[in-house]
Amino acid sequence: AGLRGAGFSLAALAVIGIAAGxxxxxxxxxxxSRHVSxxxxxxxxxxxxxxxAVGAAAAITGHLKPVLPEGAVWASITDAQIAGLxxxxxxxxxxxxxxxxxxxxxxxxxxxVALFAERLRSWPPGRLNDAGQSVRNLVCVAAxxxxxxxxxxxxxxxxVFDELQARFDRDQLRRALAWIILAPDEGSVVTNLPExxxxxxxxxxxxxxxxxxxxxxxLGRLEGKIRAP
Numbered sequence: 001a002g003l004r005g006a007g008f009s010l011a012a013l014a015v016i017g018i019a020a021g022x023x024x025x026x027x028x029x030x031x032x033s034r035h036v037s038x039x040x041x042x043x044x045x046x047x048x049x050x051x052x053a054v055g056a057a058a059a060i061t062g063h064l065k066p067v068l069p070e071g072a073v074w075a076s077i078t079d080a081q082i083a084g085l086x087x088x089x090x091x092x093x094x095x096x097x098x099x100x101x102x103x104x105x106x107x108x109x110x111x112x113v114a115l116f117a118e119r120l121r122s123w124p125p126g127r128l129n130d131a132g133q134s135v136r137n138l139v140c141v142a143a144x145x146x147x148x149x150x151x152x153x154x155x156x157x158x159x160v161f162d163e164l165q166a167r168f169d170r171d172q173l174r175r176a177l178a179w180i181i182l183a184p185d186e187g188s189v190v191t192n193l194p195e196x197x198x199x200x201x202x203x204x205x206x207x208x209x210x211x212x213x214x215x216x217x218x219l220g221r222l223e224g225k226i227r228a229p
């Protein structure tokens with residue numbers, strides 16, 4: 001937001017800088033043998049109180065926010081942001097784009113994708129230390145299957161959704177899926193998946209676009225906004 005949005009930060013920097021400067025001036029000694037007088041300690045206490053006051057003011061005014069490591073921005077997605085998402089224009093499960101099979105009712109239903117599901121469970125990009133990026137990678141699998149027109153694309157989309165629910169807790173999953181929707185260009189995407197049996201790989205931008213749609217389908221179900229069989 002530029003300087004207009006940095007008013008509080010600049011004020012905090014000034015207060016802390018002045019307080020630190022005053023303490024430094026009071027404690028500085030050319031001669032190391034000279035001891036700090038007792039009268040200097042109230043100045044030190046005042047500086048510490050100024051720093052505490054800045055922190056308290058930041059917390060009260062909402063300026064105190066944790067700095068998340070790169071790749072963990074998804075964790076800062078709020079419930080309000082999720083509630084504000086719309087799922088009205090999401091394609092149906094039986095349409096040409098982003099199809100999705102209904103829930104598997106028995107082990108026999110997974111016959112065509114049993115080997116794929118086994119490979120997906122141990123797929124390294126889906127098991128990173130960063131849960132948000134792991135979710136994005138798994139959603140990419142459904143997107144790639146759709147883009148290359150794999151004959152099992154609808155089944156694969158269902159397998160991915162089941163794997164997401166089995167691997168991540170609900171709150172974690174919903175924030176990661178919302179991150180994919182709200183910030184489609186963040187993080188990295190996986191496009192080349194020979195270890196999962198895909199012989200072709202679509203372009204990065206296409207995978208990101210389709211990932212958003214599948215993330216909407218998955219999150220819509222978690223939030224009860226999409227009712228599908």
